């Protein structure tokens with residue numbers, strides 16, 4: 012079974028939704044750089060203060076901040092047997108840094124989610140999150156009690172960067188950077204593209220089959 016996985020894809024492509032579920036099934040940590048950065052912002056740490064402006068504008072946070080944060084996370088004990096990373100790498104430079112950091116084995120599998128632009132917008136508009144990062148959708152994945160997280164009972168809100176203006180820019184950034192990134196992993200023979208349209212369970216079934224067959 013593959014245990015060092017990356018999930019790539021556009022904003023609201025479903026990276027977090029599927030990475031969390033797959034990580035629980037494989038018994039490895041789900042490491043999401045976006046969630047880690049949002050936690051730093053909510054705690055008001057130095058890193059969070061430095062990252063906030065870029066995140067609110069839909070820009071990438073500087074490599075200097077993100078790479079150090081990710082490397083420190085990968086060195087923790089629970090990541091020694093494997094992991095699923097969502098949200099990193101974002102561009103070719105980050106992919107090369109990760110590759111160098113991991114040494115010979117590199118990553119086992121890179122799952123690239125593919126979603127049409129109209130679906131991305133619809134997912135963003137309907138997304139609700141709790142302060143601890145649990146993700147819902149008003150239509151596709153509603154909580155049992157409207158407006159309340161099933162897991163910790165916290166109130167659900169919209170993310171600060173889920174405005175229409177910012178999402179348009181986040182999509183542009185993804186399209187600018189993803190070509191070289193996907194080519195990099197394709198050349199290593201570890202890239203698998205997944206149709207991530209439609210209901211979450213259907214996408215997850217495709218991902219699951221791919222992980223089990225690779």
Ligand code: AP5
Pocket residue numbers: 020021022023024025026027028029044045046048065066067069070071072073074077097098099100101105134135137138139146147148149151152172181207208209210211212214
């Ligand atoms: P990040 O949090 O990574 O944002 P993102 O890449 O824009 O991705 P999202 O979190 O919006 O979406 P997702 O793909 O996880 O989708 P989700 O599962 O929620 O990063 C935020 C910011 O942090 C960046 O803009 C940047 O500033 C900074 N940052 C992070 N990493 C960085 C890095 N490495 N370098 C530099 N800066 C970095 O699903 C979306 C919704 O769709 C949910 O509501 C879900 O329920 C619903 N849904 C509907 N149908 C489906 C389906 N079939 N599958 C899955 N979900 C579905």
